[in-house]
Amino acid sequence: MEVVNVGADLLADAVEAQATVVSRVDWRPPMAGTEADLATLALDPLRSEANTRALDAMLGVTAHLVDVLPASEALGLQRGEFLHAGPPLTWERASGPMRGALMAGAALEGLVDDPEDAVALFESGSAVSLEPCHHRGTVGPMAGVVTPGMWMFVLEDLATGRRTHCSLNEGLGKVLRYGAYGPEVLTRLRWMGDVLGPVLHTAVGAVRDSVGPIDVTAILTQMLQMGDEAHNRNRAGTLMLLRDLSPAMVTSGADPRDVAEALRFVGANDHFFLNLAMPACRLALDAARDTEGSTMVVAMARNGTDFGIQTAGTGDAWFTGPAQVAEGLYLGEYGPDDANPDIGDSAITETAGIGGFAMATAPAIVRLVGGTVPDALATTRRMHEITLGENPRWSVPILDFQGTPSGIDVSRVCRTGILPQINTGMAGRVAGTGQVGAGLVTPPAEIFPLALARLAELSRQRQAASTPR
């Protein structure tokens, strides 16, 4: 096919960019050293059907917002227990923003008066413990620190009763999840605990009990038609949540000034819905977990030090490597030297096919994370090369309503060398800094061959077990 371009034509550039990318794919060799494992898995009799089942399970989940509860109640989190983003981590290996968030959390829970005093607490390790959000049915953006007193969104797959959780979003800038711990951070978190959480609890309960719980998956469908990719743009989603909750907030019986303040807080934070998008993605992906023989990725998560993935066919094992620093745009005077390596469970959005995978539907995001509009289009097209299928409920109008690329396949990643594209916020490297920018990042390449090797090993074990002796 030939396209004649008349005048300056950015869409032609976009097509050119895509064509270039697609050509590259055809010529790219597999990742070094993966040939034998790829061959093993190509012949695995379980793989194809297992991947279909894993993908279908994920695509079949609808996430509903059923409650807003303190973490102590929703997760049974005890005093001194801290959840964090990403794969398992110790205080010793924790990065600046992770430490800053833990320090803020310790002060919020009253374990110390001054966040700075928490350093000794975590170094001693006697009265505190760290555990990944992912191990407690939870996901957390950036540092992802959860303490017992924080209010959590509770999402449920009504068909199975399976639940996931996420804290309430604090907004941007100097906030706990970006590692800030100053007085304004704690004041905001206390207001969220005293006012916002209870108001949302009442409103979410009233909506659930009158018209039924809010369908978060359906809101995501609409967001993708409204310029949100649901990782770094959640503006439409936040507004739809306000639309659905505000009438019940008004009649909640709370002081109208508190309700107005809650409406203003949520309305001023375009990222508020991220903390619903993330557990909705997690809930869908959880349905694909523990599918023997499947090479589908069910989690990608970063703790600011390590980047880890889990796959449907490898149980609870994490395959980890060093988290990378994003490339992107910086706030104010900040620059690349100020940025911490990649952090947060928010890559669960990309794992489920949105975020960086849906950038084509959110071209305005290039103003936040860098790159160009043709890049954004090309990225979504490229992600189809490493995914098992498309999500019919999450479609991209500008790509003629093609479904989002869904179900990252470890085999396809290793065979093509194409890494999942994540768009993300950047935390300051130094504890206490807060956000310094937003940008684009990929996982460390080596974790996919690691996962592939384990999948191939399991395949060989199954093969050996089924061979008559």
Add this chain to the structure above:
Amino acid sequence: MEVVNVGADLLADAVEAQATVVSRVDWRPPMAGTEADLATLALDPLRSEANTRALDAMLGVTAHLVDVLPASEALGLQRGEFLHAGPPLTWERASGPMRGALMAGAALEGLVDDPEDAVALFESGSAVSLEPCHHRGTVGPMAGVVTPGMWMFVLEDLATGRRTHCSLNEGLGKVLRYGAYGPEVLTRLRWMGDVLGPVLHTAVGAVRDSVGPIDVTAILTQMLQMGDEAHNRNRAGTLMLLRDLSPAMVTSGADPRDVAEALRFVGANDHFFLNLAMPACRLALDAARDTEGSTMVVAMARNGTDFGIQTAGTGDAWFTGPAQVAEGLYLGEYGPDDANPDIGDSAITETAGIGGFAMATAPAIVRLVGGTVPDALATTRRMHEITLGENPRWSVPILDFQGTPSGIDVSRVCRTGILPQINTGMAGRVAGTGQVGAGLVTPPAEIFPLALARLAELSRQRQAASTPR
């Protein structure tokens, strides 16, 4: 330039579609009989600078929502006075939906008990009068009927004090503006008069007096990044309005149940913001009116019988021709035979460069009005052929943030034969029906040569006056 397309590639199709259109432009002859007038205007010494001034004046206006008032107060509208959409019209020439809306309006104002009785009232013409919205600083979607008791949005250009107005949007389906007049229509309008209007009046006033009036032009900027083209998609705009007004609604002192009902009503009506987009467009275009020598269109409006335009260089003159029937998608069992010709002042959005002109930014709209995603992209590109410039505040991310095509030039329309593309709702032909669908429509071609002829006549008069005798 050559673009190699690998696999099915809808963006390549889009480019192809655009390229085809652009080629057509290059080969299209001027509209028949316009050659002499085009030559006159090409040599007019005022035209170029006048068009620049008209365009700049339009682009310079920022519309703020300063009040919500009854039409009796905002416009001085008296009992028995009815405003309607489009150019001037008599009851005798009025279409079904226009008659239905007038009948509903008469019942709402208590001039008759039963809307059916209003037929005699309007036939007699003694106690009632009809006047275009446009003649009273107002725009009205579809039938556009305004009566003294209806609450109106009041928009102001703070720099000049110039104001425009529009009624509150009733939602879709069986509503007055689509010509329905059943009991549910009147019940809804009475609730809007008794509850919604006063609540909005208080909230808009409180916002204005505390943080300053809401910037409608800025909301339109955001909408165009969120999949709205602000004619038939106003979902994001409606949500942003709710975001900005809801805190003040909560603290308005009104009964919380009334506030909750108002929030629910607006939140359930994705078109609510249309009635702010329209007067914002009108306010901008009004700044370009009465620019001697300018060939820019400052209004396109339809009354269901006639389609009329006004230009910056021809004062208050209307150039009219028969309104066309849109092509599009129909609701339920309705089909083309049920549709009334084009009706409403809402083409003011296209006149200002959004709506059909910005379809590229709202590809999901093809599911409502028909056509394809490549068509939507091609339409916006095509409209740049007949406009004077681009709007830097209203940009289209997918076209790499190109400004919307702004300032329809009568000369360019006649020279290329390309007609402005409008996307619109379709009213039922029979009074009382309501909405039957949505689709795409253009003005009758002949009105542009009519306007061109008058502009050329004025140019010749100026030339004669300036020639020494």
